[in-house]
Amino acid sequence: MTRARTVLGFLLTGVLLVTATAYVLGRRGEAAAAPDGLRLRLDRHGTVVYVDRDRVRQLTPRGAGVGDGPTCQRAATARSTLICVRTRPGPLSAQSAQVRVYTGGARGPEVTLPVWGAPSRARVSPSGQLVTWTVFRTGDSYAVPGRFSTTAGIYDLRDGHHYGSLEDFEPFVDGERYREQDVNFWGVTFAADDRTFYATMASQGRTWLMRGDLVRRTLTAVRRNVECPSLSPDGRRIAYKKRTKDGRWRLHVLRLGGGAAARGSGGGPGVREDVALAETAHVDDQPAWLDDATLAYARPVDGTPTLFTVPADGSGRPRRLAAGSSPTPATG
Incomplete structure (x- = not known):
């Protein structure tokens, strides 16, 4: 990252924060008239919310449709909160997007x-109070390590606090402040305490699983070669995509030592287990836990994004669910 890019990044972050403050729309009364509304049952446990042909949809585990929702390219839900990340129409659509948040079935x-x-990515905390997103800069791709630029942000629905970009947090690797300027962050996943989170950091052609602290505004390296993490409902495991020697990504699950760090109670997580899942195909996605035993994800089939599920313990085999991407479970 050049000095000019660093300065430009700070300026863009500042502009976005100022603009975001002025751009937050009114509450439900004003928004209820929006034609691109919510026709989902986010309180219906056991269903999956996902994106198909730029529309949020919902189905049962057996594939029966439940409802549909707004126009999005990425979406996620928890506790009846839905985050929708979509491109904005117009000449700058490749660089301009919206994060829209629906709560309580509005x-x-x-x-x-x-x-x-x-x-690129979207998630909601287990409480439904925090939302996060990742966006690519124009023309970028995860496929070439060190040759892309991403921005990951976090927003608190309780008080309207925007945490800005994760580039504003302090990263630590091997106990030392990491000072390289080419860092990128993506794929945030939240713990249940609404303080601890995990994300990927990339720099100098390497990637790390980082444990974040919203209060201290710090990021601490946990493990190398972990991308697009997803914390399990029990707070003890991380599902992620791991780059293999042939350059592909394969889904894995690692166990955090005792689960204490995942729940935000302090202490360094010691990794005790790393399991390759039964899905052997190349998967460029942030997996989602449907429950403590099952993961959902998307990969292309004949050029069409397609949802699959797979056991989280390495057993079984992938099961095709429906055409679509960006799956998360409805948790009420």
Whole structure:
């Protein structure tokens, strides 16, 4: 990362924060009239919310449709909160996007934030109070390590606090402040305490699983070669994509030592287990836990994004669910 890019990044972050503050829309009363509304049952346990042909949809584990929702490229839900990340129409659509958040089944968005980049990842904390997104800068791709640029942000629905970009947090690797300037962050996943989170950091052609602290605004390296992490409901395991020697990504699950760090109670997580899952195909996705035993993810089939599920313990085999991407379970 050049000094000019660093300065530009700070300026863009500042502009976005100022713009976001002014751009947050009114609460449900004003938003309820939005035509691109919510026709989902986010309180229906056991169902999957996902994106198909740029529309949020919902289905049962057996594939029966439940409802549909707004236009999005990436979406996620928890506790009846839905985050929708979509490109904005117009000449700058490749660089301009919106983060829209629906709560409590409202037909229109409660919050709308502008972001600079193309939709890449989205998540909601288990409580439904925190939302996060990752966007690509134009033309970028995860496929070439060190040759892309991403921005990951976090927003607190309780008080409207925007944490800005993760580039504003302090990263630590091997106990030392990491000072390289080419860092990128993506794929945030939250713990149940609404303080601890995990994300990927890339720099100098390497990737790390980072444990974040929203209060201290720090990021601490946990393990190398971990991308797009997803914390299990029990807070003890991380599902992720791991780059193999042939350059592909394969889904794995690692166990965090005792689960204490995953729950935010302090202490360094010692990795005790790393299991390759039964899905052997190349998977470029952030997996989602449907429950403590099952993961959902998307990969292309004949050029079409397709949802699959697979056991989280390495047993069984992948099961095809439906055409689509960006799956998360409805948790009420």
